[in-house]
Amino acid sequence: MTGRSFNWTHLVACLLVGVTAVLLSFGALVTTYEAAMAVPDWPGTYGHNLLLYPWADWLQGPWDLFLEHGHRLLGALAGMVTLVLAAVAWRSSARPMVKWLAMAAVALVVVQGALxxxxxxxxxxxVAKVHACTGPLFFAVAVAIACLSRRSSEQGTRLSRLPVALVVASYLQLVAGAQLRHLDAAVSPSVFRGLVGLHILGAFAVTVFAVASASSVGIDGSLSSRRWSRGIVALVVLQLLLGLGAWVVSWGMPAGLVPESWLSEPLRARSVWSAMVVTGHVVLGMLILASSVVLAIDAGGWRAVTSASAAGSSSQSRAFA
Amino acid sequence: MRQSSPSHRFVAAIIAIVTVAAVGCGKTPPASFRLNMVQATKATVPESGLEKPWASWSRERQQQVATILEAMFGTPDEPVALPETGLDLAKLQLAAGPVRSDIVGRKNGLYREHCAHCHGISGDGMGPTAAFLNPYPRDYRQGKFKFKSTWRDAKPTHDDLVRLLHEGVIGTSMPSFALLPPAQVDALAEYVKYLSMRGEAEIALFTYAEQELGADEALPTTKEFLVDEVLTPIAEKWQGAADARIPVAAIPAGVDFNLPGNDLANRDSVARGKALFLGDGGCVKCHGVTALGDGQANDYDDWNKAIVAVSAEVAVGLLSSKEAATGGMSSDALADHRARSAWLDSFAHVLEGDALRPRTIPPRNLRIGHYRGGRRPIDLYRRLYTGINGAPMPGVGPSGPGGKGSVADEEIWHLVNYIRSLPYEMDGELGADRPMVAKDRF
Known part of the structure; x- marks a missing residue:
């Protein structure tokens, strides 16, 4: 990035983050409604080129087709934006890490499309499980590019340990969630019990790292880091509630949690409300991951600047503080 | 619809294989029906003088039953409906197989989309989520259904199943499928019947093998045996369900179900129902004098009872097997002892992996106003008349056509009226002069 020229890399990266957020939300809806097989061919849609499938048929067609084809269109858009980002980043004077991350994004988007x-x-x-794990990884890379391309290269690329742990825990939690969402009906109850246990353990880890990160940056972090970290804690609290909600709308209130007399109606399969709760849980998980990436970069950058100032020397780049 | 080209498939396959190898797991195997291993193990008791190793003989018999069942009922992806079953293959095909939908939104794989996670691919009530649910998901394989309009031991009608799917079961994890198109609910009901018939046929085969065959004898594979002896009796019960509906007495004068349960206009009927509840109805034994469900609460339903019984049998057998003195045994007796020990060990493992930990079935707290089989007066009437099949709840009506119940048919409506009034009744009104130990549960 040149000092005074317009930061196209950052702009395109932000666009990619936005497109990917919508893409992942569509993907989560596809899984919720089990609409992945609404279009049996690929890369086309019912014999049409993906981009030339009649818009009216798509928008006025069945809900499952709307979701699946919409997910594919958004995927294609994300792929194109990623290519543009890579080209812009490579031609600009962005820091090497941004360039390599943009290349990684291209590789990931290609793999993800093929998956x-x-x-x-x-x-x-x-394959669906792997596809569901690669999506958030791509999203995290896109967010990282957007963050790193915003700053001047003098700010360094340090990362704070606790927020990095939060990033890892958030991602692994999404991986565990993907195993539950794409569960094969043939697996035994003990396998499911293990996965649920893993997911609850993951929730505990994310909560601990979120609170620890917030208290860490609350002591020596920048104003923006403090805001991000508090925001993440709030998101995690909301996510815990949504997780419980996702269980309740899927399988009912866990026995003994509330008196049965509080429940007035049977569960409703395929209600919009239950779909929103379950899908919202997935999307919020991705937002927590994205926010953690921002925090890890933001807090690390701040520490790099402050430590450089304290040393009275020019900034330096290191991988981890 | 254009099919994807071979090159696309090839590229996709390569990528999938590489990815799958990278994450260390294999491609999801095609869905298959699981054998009823509790029945299978029960049916392969080692016999004295068995020449083959017990485990291999047991596997052969299981394989034979699996082969017969596949020929009679097909696979989870490709069901078969023999004409004798009376099942509609088109409906089964809509419900079976993996989840997919076509260009007009018609969905296949409904059972796997909506039911299999709890009820299991085989309808054994052992889906992945089963252990977390209370009550456990229904195991269809015994052909017993609780909430229906027919005699206690009769099968439910198709409409009974459709209604249950439509309404759901309040207070359990069984949701209402009212938001699904009626054709989909209809297909699911048909598939439940299919799984039930298949499960019953499986039990019949293992039971026949256990009771009629020696260790080296194979099950007959003739049409006379498989269709006439095994399948037809099961199918006839299902086909005759519509004729097995219980009679419904006329609602007596002074009973108005359009009014709330506590309306004064129903006072006399409610008082009559209360007397029946405390007296001839025998309800207090389990539901308690307070109707809080605080009576006898240590009973099991039939599904759990079977596991409790067989677990106890295996535990006792294992204990005596371990304590047996093998020192003075002849070589034949020692071989028998070893085969039996292996069988018991295997049974213990089967019970661990293929059966859920038994749970008691608590009587309903009637003051909550949640009725799992439906809240309409006719639903309550049917529950009272026949009781609940598979559950300890007995009926107050006759046990079969021409019989006599503990409460006259038209009197049952008063009992219904009283039960409907219970959620409105003050705690102290009923049995105020008796101890109310579980009052705090409400």
């Missing part, structure tokens, strides 16, 4: 295709052509749940 989406394989999921459909093979109709395989294992």
């Amino acid at each position: 989406g295709g394989a999921r459909v052509l093979l109709d395989d749940k294992t």
